[in-house]
Amino acid sequence: xxxxxxxxxxxxxxxxxxxxxxxxxxxxxxxxxxxxxxxxxxxxxxxxxxxxxxxxxxxxxxxxxxxxxxxxxxxxxxxxxxxxxxxxxxxxxxxxxxxxxxxxxxxxxxxxxxxxxxxxxxxxxxxxxxxxxxxxxxxxxxxxxxxxxxx
Numbered sequence: 001x002x003x004x005x006x007x008x009x010x011x012x013x014x015x016x017x018x019x020x021x022x023x024x025x026x027x028x029x030x031x032x033x034x035x036x037x038x039x040x041x042x043x044x045x046x047x048x049x050x051x052x053x054x055x056x057x058x059x060x061x062x063x064x065x066x067x068x069x070x071x072x073x074x075x076x077x078x079x080x081x082x083x084x085x086x087x088x089x090x091x092x093x094x095x096x097x098x099x100x101x102x103x104x105x106x107x108x109x110x111x112x113x114x115x116x117x118x119x120x121x122x123x124x125x126x127x128x129x130x131x132x133x134x135x136x137x138x139x140x141x142x143x144x145x146x147x148x149x150x151x
Contacts (some may be wrong), residue, residue, distance in 0.1 A: 030126070037122055041115050042086065046071070046079050051088060051112040054103050061094075062101050083109075 053068045066076045088109040094100035
């Protein structure tokens with residue numbers, strides 16, 4: 001059963017008890033839309049995020065991925081297992097330190113750039129409800145909240 005959340009026009013937006021639940025609801029809905037989008041590519045959101053991290057850092061380790069995704073190494077290992085099984089990436093041991101395991105994207109893995117481009121178009125469509133100046137203001141406020149929470 002969904003919690004009743006008032007529309008923004010019916011609430012004092014300075015009251016955290018009203019704003020933060022709405023923010024959580026919006027986050028959940030965007031995540032659901034992301035999940036539906038990625039299923040067509042055979043990916044989950046954590047798999048997609050891991051591939052994006054790997055595409056921007058060709059020497060990324062499992063530990064780095066764990067930090068980047070804010071999850072345990074065990075979770076990252078499971079995600080990497082499935083991505084490796086499905087041909088998105090391969091594991092490679094460091095020649096300098098055999099304990100260090102890096103991931104390297106395969107040709108299929110680099111197609112995450114194409115997926116990202118398509119997802120960005122989807123996000124642009126969602127953000128199209130606001131004029132450009134409001135998008136910038138919203139981004140600034142969300143970034144400020146993120147900086148406060150990431151501590």
